[in-house]
Each structure stands twice: as structure tokens, then as C-alpha cells.
Amino acid sequence: MALALRGEGAECPCCGARLRHFAGFNGRSGALCPACGALERHRALWLLLRRRWGQGSTPRRVLHFAPEPAIGRNLERLGIGEYVTADIEAPADLTVDICDTGLPGGSFDGIVCSHVLEHVSDDRRAMRELLRLLAPGGEAIVMVPLDSSRETTEDGPEVTEPAERERRFGQHDHLRLYGRDFEARLVEAGFDVSVQQVRLSAAERERFGVHEKDPVFVSRPPG
Ligand SMILES: [Zn+2]
Secondary structure: OOHHEEEEEEEEEEEEEOOOOEEEEEOOOEEOOOOOOHHHHHHEEEEEOOOOOOOOOOOOEEEEEEOOHHHHHHHHHOOOOOOEEEEEOOOOOOEOOEEOOOOOOOOOOEEEEEEHHHHHHOOHHHHHHHHHEEEEEEEEEEEEOOOOOOOOOEOOOOOOOHHHHHHHHHOOOOOOEEEOOHHHHHHOOEEEEEEEEEOOOOOHHHHHOOOOOOOOOEEEOOO
């Protein structure tokens, strides 16, 4: 890590690095941990997972889609019996399509799926597959880039031009821009959804470099 950033003003919850401040990334200041690569949303997700799964209610079998290293390393340390990574391309334990994994139903007690569904052309089918993979009592931890000023999602799997995707959806490989109806989409797929944010004081938010706007959709099979 760059010596220049070592300090005491900020702390990365993903790797424990103590920094003067997080580094800039993609035009955002205070975004990137120079030690482990974690961004704001990774730090928010890990803080929530650590509270949710790290204190006596650790799932036995966890499937992690498009595994972010900053999260994966920590999940492995939680003492999960079976931690499996999956992605559309190698390297991951399983190379699978999230819409049709071919895995037996009810195989996992926990699923982590963050910033994946916006890349999937049939995201509703992917949501149903996540539901199918969960055992009763399990939960999927889902995050997507979401524009909370939008009531409805702007869907565009038919848009193939990267520049047009960037303009409309914010990134060259995003197929839609989710709005506040994202939760309803999960419910429509059959989930019971609880929208959560890691609870932090303003000082903690500042120290951990976490935004208020990154909601986490805890999605469970009904019943
Ligand atoms: Zn870090």
C-alpha cells in the first residue's frame, strides 16, 4: 500500500487497513481502499454481512456470485462449512449461468449476489433461480446499482451499443438502470424481502467510507 495513505482518519472494515483517507476512484473521492481494493459498496456489504452472519447465525453453505475478493476473503474466515464461488466465467469454483445453474434446489443457506443482476438480460429468471437454490430459512443478500430518484426501472437488454448503455444505464455493460421498484421485482420472483442498511453513526460512516444510499435486499423464501 502507498505509504502516503497510511494514517488514522479512515479504516477499511474489509481488510483493517488504517488510512489517512480512501483513494479516489472513477471520479469519486474517498472511494477505494488502496490495500484491498474495496469500494464503498463492498465496505457497506461486509459490515452488514459481518453483523448478520458473523455473530452466531453463520450459514452452513454459502454461494457467492461474481465473488469480490474483498468480501470473499472475509466470508471464508467466518467459519462457513461450505463456501462456493460462482461466475459466468473462470476463475470461480463453478462456471455457471445465474439463470440456470444446474445445481440442486435448496443447496444453500446463504447467497451473496451483489452488482450482478444489472448485467443479466433476464434478471427475473435469475431471481427465480436464486430462490430455487435457497434452502428453507436461507437468505440471499442482493445489491444492485439503484437510482432512488427513479420510480421504475429502465430496462434495456436490447441495447447493445456500449456507449448507449453507458449513457442510459451508467456503465458500458449494464443492461438496465434499476429504480425504486427493484424490491417489487424480487417480490414478484417469490421472495420475502427486507431492505436493510448497515446501521452506522455519522462518524462511523465517515471513518469506514460508507454511503447511506447503498441498500441491501435481504431476500428469503416465503414462509
Ligand atoms: Zn481494505
